[in-house]
Amino acid sequence: MREQSKYLEGVDKKDLFASGHRACGGCGQALAARLVADAAGENTIACVATGCLEVFSAPYPDPSWRIPFLHSLFENAAAVASGVDAAYKALKKGPVNIIAQGGDGSTADIGFQSISGMFERGHNVLYVCYDNEAYMNTGVQRSSFTPYGARTSTTPTGNTTRKKNMPMLAADHGIPYVATATVDDFRDLQLKIRKALTIEGPKYIHILAPCPLGWGHPGDLTVEICRLAKDTGLFPIYEIIDGKVTNVRKIPVKVPVAEYLKPQGRFKHLFKRGVPSEEVDAIQEIANQNIERFNL
Amino acid sequence: MLKQIEGSYAVAHVVAQCRPNVISAYPITPQTHIVEGLADIVGAGQLDAEFVNVESEFSAASVVLGASAAGARAYTATSSQGVLLMSEVIYCIAGMRLPIVLTCANRAISAPLSIWNDQQDSMAVRDAGWIQLYAEDNQEASDLHIQAFKIAEQTFLPVMVCMDGFILTHAYEPVDLPEQKEVDDFLPTFKPRHIVDPRWPRGIGLFADPRFYMETRYILHRALEKSEETIKEVSSEFAKAFGRESGGFIKTYKLEEADVVVVSMGSVVGTIKDLIDQLEEEGKKVGLLQICSYRPFPRKEVYRALKDKMNIVVLEKCISLGRGGILASDVRWSFPRAEKKDRDISSFVAGLGGRNISIDDLRYMVEKVEKEPVEFEFLGLKTELIAERDM
Numbered sequence: 001m002r003e004q005s006k007y008l009e010g011v012d013k014k015d016l017f018a019s020g021h022r023a024c025g026g027c028g029q030a031l032a033a034r035l036v037a038d039a040a041g042e043n044t045i046a047c048v049a050t051g052c053l054e055v056f057s058a059p060y061p062d063p064s065w066r067i068p069f070l071h072s073l074f075e076n077a078a079a080v081a082s083g084v085d086a087a088y089k090a091l092k093k094g095p096v097n098i099i100a101q102g103g104d105g106s107t108a109d110i111g112f113q114s115i116s117g118m119f120e121r122g123h124n125v126l127y128v129c130y131d132n133e134a135y136m137n138t139g140v141q142r143s144s145f146t147p148y149g150a151r152t153s154t155t156p157t158g159n160t161t162r163k164k165n166m167p168m169l170a171a172d173h174g175i176p177y178v179a180t181a182t183v184d185d186f187r188d189l190q191l192k193i194r195k196a197l198t199i200e201g202p203k204y205i206h207i208l209a210p211c212p213l214g215w216g217h218p219g220d221l222t223v224e225i226c227r228l229a230k231d232t233g234l235f236p237i238y239e240i241i242d243g244k245v246t247n248v249r250k251i252p253v254k255v256p257v258a259e260y261l262k263p264q265g266r267f268k269h270l271f272k273r274g275v276p277s278e279e280v281d282a283i284q285e286i287a288n289q290n291i292e293r294f295n296l
Numbered sequence: 297m298l299k300q301i302e303g304s305y306a307v308a309h310v311v312a313q314c315r316p317n318v319i320s321a322y323p324i325t326p327q328t329h330i331v332e333g334l335a336d337i338v339g340a341g342q343l344d345a346e347f348v349n350v351e352s353e354f355s356a357a358s359v360v361l362g363a364s365a366a367g368a369r370a371y372t373a374t375s376s377q378g379v380l381l382m383s384e385v386i387y388c389i390a391g392m393r394l395p396i397v398l399t400c401a402n403r404a405i406s407a408p409l410s411i412w413n414d415q416q417d418s419m420a421v422r423d424a425g426w427i428q429l430y431a432e433d434n435q436e437a438s439d440l441h442i443q444a445f446k447i448a449e450q451t452f453l454p455v456m457v458c459m460d461g462f463i464l465t466h467a468y469e470p471v472d473l474p475e476q477k478e479v480d481d482f483l484p485t486f487k488p489r490h491i492v493d494p495r496w497p498r499g500i501g502l503f504a505d506p507r508f509y510m511e512t513r514y515i516l517h518r519a520l521e522k523s524e525e526t527i528k529e530v531s532s533e534f535a536k537a538f539g540r541e542s543g544g545f546i547k548t549y550k551l552e553e554a555d556v557v558v559v560s561m562g563s564v565v566g567t568i569k570d571l572i573d574q575l576e577e578e579g580k581k582v583g584l585l586q587i588c589s590y591r592p593f594p595r596k597e598v599y600r601a602l603k604d605k606m607n608i609v610v611l612e613k614c615i616s617l618g619r620g621g622i623l624a625s626d627v628r629w630s631f632p633r634a635e636k637k638d639r640d641i642s643s644f645v646a647g648l649g650g651r652n653i654s655i656d657d658l659r660y661m662v663e664k665v666e667k668e669p670v671e672f673e674f675l676g677l678k679t680e681l682i683a684e685r686d687m
Contacts, residue, residue: 042494044494045366045492045493055503058499059502059504060502060503060504061502061508063499063502065497065499066497067494068496068497068498068499069492069497069499069501069502070362070492071500071503072358072361072385072388072501073358073384073385073388076354076355076358076361076385079359080358080362080365082348082355082359083318083320083348083359083361083363083364083365084362084363084492086317086348086359086368087317087318087364087370088366089346090318090344090368091317091366093367096494113351113352113354114354117350117352120351121348121350
């Protein structure tokens with residue numbers, strides 16, 4: 001047997017989200033979903049929103065899930081999970097890990113209300129958002145998680161608004177646990193999943209999950225892009241426990257945002273003949289604000 | 297036990313006796329008293345259930361979907377815009393074969409805003425794959441709920457019990473409320489078929505590509521058609537257990553001798569029966585065919601009941617705008633093509649947005665179709681409020 005690299009030490013690998021699914025090569029969401037399922041373990045019910053994840057992992061008759069999987073619609077994963085939670089309480093079954101999962105569209109936009117309701121009612125549900133910053137399943141249209149400057153099929157000249165700050169919105173519901181993570185740090189991501197599942201009540205974990213197709217980068221750069229997102233300050237890594245921001249990941253060596261933007265086709269228009277446009281400065285300013293706000 | 301009780305509280309009482317595990321609802325007039333009643337019962341510790349107060353009807357339907365998929369007996373109630381907001385989930389619940397029971401306190405649809413009764417809301421989701429039962433009065437509304445859970449859990453089809461908003465939900469009538477033991481004896485414990493449970497990992501709600509989708513719709517359609525037997529069986533079991541007729545497919549009143557037959561559903565049949573009695577005294581033979589199960593549609597029963605009747609008038613509280621009567625086209629479809637000829641099937645829409653349907657309105661309708669068939673007419677329309685330029 002091949003010796004496990006140090007990088008994978010402490011990482012659960014149970015293949016509860018099996019190979020053979022239909023995600024693109026380098027899909028951040030597929031990697032994240034697998035890490036989430038393996039960290040949560042067998043005693044878990046996945047309530048998945050319509051979207052890429054559902055489409056590439058749950059075609060009849062070949063689903064990839066080795067844990068119970070429940071899907072109905074795009075905007076109701078959190079409400080369906082609330083129902084599962086209510087049923088388990090009423091039938092005096094469990095304990096069980098209930099994980100609602102969706103992409104950024106089903107989290108930030110169309111499903112926002114049902115997530116807010118689930119948080120506010122205090123269901124014992126972990127909501128995991130796989131953030132790939134646009135509607136990838138329908139062909140890379142803008143969502144309210146699409147970052148400033150990014151080109152999508154409905155923002156052909158670049159997005160003009162800033163990304164909705166979902167972790168803070170989640171935390172402001174007064175829920176006990178919120179965390180951010182990326183798919184380059186398996187151990188950190190799985191630690192946060194395991195930690196969240198020990199806490200009673202609603203939890204929210206926001207995972208940056210690059211989409212090679214939508215972001216326009218080679219599939220083998222998915223992990224590297226995540227590192228750059230963290231080291232530029234564009235995607236801060238932290239936890240919010242009982243309303244307090246904590247365990248903020250310090251950036252070892254700060255990287256200019258241009259390093260993050262350049263490998264991605266969606267930002268290519270911001271560099272005419274290699275020269276950064278004004279928008280790049282504006283994106284650097286967003287990173288600087290994050291660095292200051294979270295003391296990264 | 298006969299009790300003078302508001303329709304909504306009677307329904308809340310019997311729904312609680314059916315011991316749902318999960319109840320989820322969002323308030324909308326005129327459904328509110330039903331869920332308030334249930335909240336009181338749960339709050340008083342008389343029913344061990346999770347009562348989930350949600351932020352929308354969309355989530356109410358989604359919560360009962362999730363609860364049912366996890367093996368719970370689940371119940372919700374709504375009206376009007378709530379039905380429309382739920383409609384995406386309503387289709388999904390049927391497609392997923394989840395035996396959920398929903399009360400629709402029938403109310404008009406916006407715009408203009410109207411909180412008053414008609415049946416446009418439930419009719420808007422008639423093709424979603426749910427069994428739809430329409431109550432005549434509060435006794436039947438209560439009885440249908442007990443039957444609905446049994447029908448749903450035997451067929452794995454969701455059941456919508458439709459009762460006219462205000463006219464039934466807010467009316468005080470004597471209702472024979474059953475004892476808990478009677479309901480327990482009639483309604484067995486829910487045995488779910490497929491559930492999400494880590495002990496038996498399975499996927500519920502996978503997507504189907506063109507190789508598989510169409511068969512799922514065929515199966516659902518056939519299951520609805522086949523539910524006819526269950527609806528009839530449960531109705532006759534109910535009559536045996538509780539000593540009164542309720543529900544079933546169709547009901548008739550003075551139909552055999554009738555020269556004119558009125559076809560309708562919901563609470564208006566009470567007024568129609570009064571008119572039939574009045575006209576009988578005047579020497580006129582008018583009968584009633586009442587649709588109790590609208591979906592599945594009792595095509596054979598309707599044909600059997602009406603095959604010798606040449607003058608039929610359909611009265612309904614809903615409309616397919618740009619087309620006309622909805623129930624009327626279902627009734628017309630019930631006859632083989634050859635037998636449609638020379639048969640008069642008139643179509644009237646009435647009572648939209650709570651407009652009262654008086655016995656005089658109904659008399660006008662019957663007298664009019666006695667003279668000549670009416671292709672389509674709004675009954676009780678105030679022509680003085682209508683200007684040609686608005687149309």
